[in-house]
Amino acid sequence: MTLHVSPPDTALEPAPLLSAAGVSRFYGERIGCEGVSFDLWPGEVLGIVGESGSGKSTLLRCLAGIDRPDEGEVLFRGGAEPLDIYSVPEQERRRLMRTAWGIVHQNPRDGLRMDVSAGGNVGERLMDRGDRHYGQIRERALDWLSRVEIAGARIDDRPRQFSGGMQQRLQIARVLVSEPRLVFMDEPTGGLDVSVQARLLDLLRVLVRDLGLAAIIVTHDLAVARLLTDRLMVMKDGHVVEQGLTDQVLDDPHHAYTQLLTSAVLTV
Amino acid sequence: MTTMIRVENVTKAFTLHNQGGVRLPVFDDVNFSVEAGEALVLAGASGAGKSSLLRILYGNYLPSAGHIHITHAGRPVDIVTAVPRTVLDIRRRTLGFVSQFLRVIPRVSALDIVRDPLLARGISPDQASERAKAMLARLNLPERLWNLAPATFSGGEQQRVNIARSFVDPSAIMLIDEPTASLDAANRDVVVELIAEARAKGSAIVGIFHDEAVREKVATRYLDITAFRKAA
Known part of the structure; x- marks a missing residue:
């Protein structure tokens, strides 16, 4: 495993890739998330942290085009013109989600087709975007399986024959093969053994940097946030209570809740 | 002189x-400047805030008030108010932090850790490897360790990997926090030489050195931060 090369200087990129403005979602009387605004720039990795029920997954679903927010808008700049993802037709939004975006679910079963071979799971995304050459698709699938450290000999096996860690790596290959510009990840290492987590984290770290991906990662694990993200938003009761550079938020937290979160971590 | x-x-x-x-x-109300080629050593008793000040200069701690103007790509940039991606760009290209601790990343070898900043700055892989190996050799890290991940290294070995990474291509500004804490005399001397060489190339250094002999060899100027303690 080689160490990543840092991405090219993104400080002078002209426009954010994704902009959220006043994004809110309510469940009856209860606030899912409220008034969330931020810009995400190309190549930037944003972490959303907070405990269960803080609204971080609700926010992610709004940002990723899965659940329509009750208020606010989400702009995506894939081309020259920014696109309000909830004002375009459903079909257009789905096309965007298949091509320009990727979503890595916490449970690989939500992101994989369990009755389709590993190669088919990876190749399907390529066919979605219009690739038709079987040989090339299989070759790309093999390349991606090796990048996520799955032996090529397993290409025809079904995901249900894989361990949890392998399933998660396969899901990541399926998402990244179509070269999305923006990836959403919901607790990507949740539910995995610690030793498996470390390998997956290292893999994600290298891939995100090498591909210059922009990503939004929801996690309750501050160590994951520190390793993978550039910036953090800390959520509590549906609101962003603190945000900034990841190491600054974790090492010099200012909000009472962030201080509580960071002081609750046991160091080993 | 360039500030x-x-x-x-x-x-x-x-x-x-x-x-x-x-x-x-x-x-309270700290004011000072550091010029290219200078080595400013922070003085003051333990707990006076030397490390906090160094972390503020790096953008790791946020000051309660005031500004830090870092000369980045020829222009002053206030790292206190800069957005995260600008801070990260400043760190990648201008501002280095040398601590006594290596943040170990699973599965990454010592050689790759040292090579990384060179590759990030566009130096060819072959040349980067050569320079990284030369630096590890200079810091007396046994060659059999170069291709291993440092998780199992001793504290002193990890520290030398960290120093090699920091000095293989010195940044224009180097913030240094107790780099020689667990090193033997020979390696301490290498660190002193590396700092002097970085300074000769124009790096501005701000550092904390517990060891008095090292401090005296390195410093071109002292700043006693106890002077900025707020009168209670």
């Missing part, structure tokens, strides 16, 4: 919200 860091009216206090909101003042 690389200009600290303007910097004040720092920690407010501990979960411990009764107690406010711990660290220092």
Whole structure:
């Protein structure tokens, strides 16, 4: 495993890739998330942290085009013109989600087709975007399986024959093969053994940097946030209570809740 | 002379919200500048805030008030108010931090850790490897360790990997926190030489050195930060 090369200087990129403005979602009387605004720039990795029920997954679903927010808008700049993802037709939004975006679910079963071979799971995304050459698709699938450290000999096996860690790596290959510009990840290492987590984290770290991906990662694990993200938003009761550079938020937290979160971590 | 860091009216206090909101003042209204080629050594008793000041210069701690102007790509940029991606760009290209601890990343070898900043700055892989190996050899890290991940290395070995990474291509500004804490005399001398060489190439250095002999060899100027302690 080689160490990543840092991405090219993104400080002078002209426009954010994704902009959220006043994004809110309510469940009856209860606030899912409220008034969330931020810009995400190309190549930037944003972490959303907070405990269960803080609204971080609700926010992610709004940002990723899965659940329509009750208020606010989400702009995506894939081309020259920014696109309000909830004002375009459903079909257009789905096309965007298949091509320009990727979503890595916490449970690989939500992101994989369990009755389709590993190669088919990876190749399907390529066919979605219009690739038709079987040989090339299989070759790309093999390349991606090796990048996520799955032996090529397993290409025809079904995901249900894989361990949890392998399933998660396969899901990541399926998402990244179509070269999305923006990836959403919901607790990507949740539910995995610690030793498996470390390998997956290292893999994600290298891939995100090498591909210059922009990503939004929801996690309750501050160590994951520190390793993978550039910036953090800390959520509590549906609101962003603190945000900034990841190491600054974790090492010099200012909000009472962030201080509580960071002081609750046991160091080993 | 080129001013690389200009600290303007910097004040720092920690407010501990979960411990009764107690406010711990660290220092008040700090002002100083560091020029290219200088080595400013922070002095003051333990607890005076030397490390806090160094972390503020790096953008790791946020001051309660004031500004830090870092000369980045020829222009002053206030790292206190800069957005995260600008801070990261400043760190990648201008501002290095050398601590006594290596943040170990699973599965990455010592050689790759040292090579990384060279590759990030566009140096060819072959040349980067050559320079990284030369630096590890200079810091007397046994060659059999170069291709291993440092997780199992001793404290002193990890520290030398960290120093090699920091000095293989010195940044225009180097912030150094106790780099020689667990090194033997021979390796301490290598670190002193590396700092002098970086300075000769024009790096501006701000450092904390516990070891008095090292401090005296390195410093071109001292700043006693106890002077900025707020009168209680």
